[in-house]
Each structure stands twice: as C-alpha cells, then as structure tokens.
Amino acid sequence: MRGRPPVVVLRLGHRPGRDDRMTTHVGLTARALGADRVVLGSDASGAADTVRDITDRFGGPFEVDVVASPLSTLREWDSRVAHLTMYGQPVQEVQADVRGSHKETPLLVVVGAEKVPFEVYERADYNVAVTNQPHSEVASLAVFLDRLFDGRELDREWVDADRVVVPQATGKRVVESGEREAPGSEPSGAPDGQRSAVDDDTDAGNAN
Ligand code: SAM
Secondary structure (H helix, E strand, O other), X not given: OOOOOOEEEEEOOOOOOOOHHHHHHHHHHHHHOOOOEEEEEHXXXXXXXXXXXXXXXXXXXXEEEEEOOHHHHHHHOOOXXXXXXXXXXXXXXXXXXXXXXXXXXXXXXXXXXXXXXXXXXXXOOEEEEOOOOOOOHHHHHHHHHHXXXXXXXXXXOOEOOXXXXXXXXXXXXXXXXXXXXXOOOOXXXXXXXXXXXXXXXXXXXXXX
8 A cells, every 4th residue: 555565465386277366366355455465376367367357457556466386476575475274373363563564664475375384384484274164265364464454454545446336225226437426415426226337247257
C-alpha cells in the first residue's frame, strides 16, 4: 500500500488445471487486501491474465509478474520473508514483529499449493500459521494481510479504475469511474437490485 515498503505475494507449487482457480484467487486476494504485487509461475498465465484484467477494470496500483521459476524469486529476494504454513508460529504471536519489520523493509509473503520445499521454511524469517489447522492459501493470505495492515487495507483508494462498485444494502450497483454521484443527487444507473450502469459480470472466479 502507498507510503509503506512493498508487500509482494509469491505463489509456489501451482499445478496447472487443478490449481487454476486457487491461484487466481491468491492473486485477487493479494490485490484486494493491500499487497503491491503477486508473482506467479509461467504455468499460471491464465490466472495472471484474470488478475490483470480485474486490475484494469477495478483499479490499482497492482502488478502481476509471471516468472519461469518462482523459487528463484525467493532465492533472489534480499529482504524479509513470511511463509504462510500451518506448521508455523501463530499469527497472533508474530504479527507485531512482522509489522515492525515491514515499517522499514519490503516483505515477501509466500504461499504454497502442493508440498512446499524445506528450503522455504529455512529461508523464511517468519513461518506463520493462521491456526495450526490445515485450510487454504487464500484464507491464510487474507487473514495475514489483514493482520499486517491492521485493517487499513479495507479503506484503500483505487486509481485508474474503469468502474466502481457503489455499496448497497441490497442489490448491485456499478458505475463508470467518475460517475459517482454526489450524496443526495439522483443515481445515474439502474435501480437498486437490478443490473447496474455498467454491465459487469464481476465474478472473477468464474474466469477460471
Ligand atoms: N500440507 C501442505 C503443506 O505442506 O503445507 C498444505 C498445503 S495447503 C493446501 C496450501 C497452502 O495453504 C500452504 O502451502 C500454506 O501456504 C497455506 N495454508 C494452509 N493452511 C494454513 C494455515 N493453517 N496457516 C497458514 N497457511 C496455511
């Protein structure tokens, strides 16, 4: 996020076909919850395209890098590393340390898919568990980023968006960027509960 050293999410172990949707959601979660960049393997180019498309439409800044060897990205990273793993230390016990170091230095956040090589555990400055129960890289990334940013990511501003979701108690409303009406003015799009001013199928998960 702006004004802070970069947070980069590295996806390891992507299995084409089986992990396509999960890898897409790692990228979307990284973007939505305050990371600056996601690094995906070249066998996850479909996921990369989807995350870039969402960034083009809904804003950034957010970068998607596709690399031949995600493990090489880890080996070449010269700052702090947090590896999310059910075998690590509880996030609630290490979050203060991680936040403290992130005030000064960039952070690489590593999530796996299949079994993660042991060198990742050894390289990591923090092996972080979001509970010591097995679940998902998407869930652990979301909780970790929220703890890292202490909720500030929920209020971030997006730049260069084509379209903006206008929060509704009920229904969907999406408008072209710049069309957000002033409080009290007439809405410019479809009535609440109907298709919005911008005809947008935003369920990115369906892209993969
Ligand atoms: N048994 C696998 C392993 O060796 O880590 C679990 C793979 S799990 C399906 C995929 C990824 O989800 C893991 O590599 C880790 O990044 C993340 N993950 C799953 N459970 C987690 C937890 N409790 N805390 C932190 N991360 C977790």
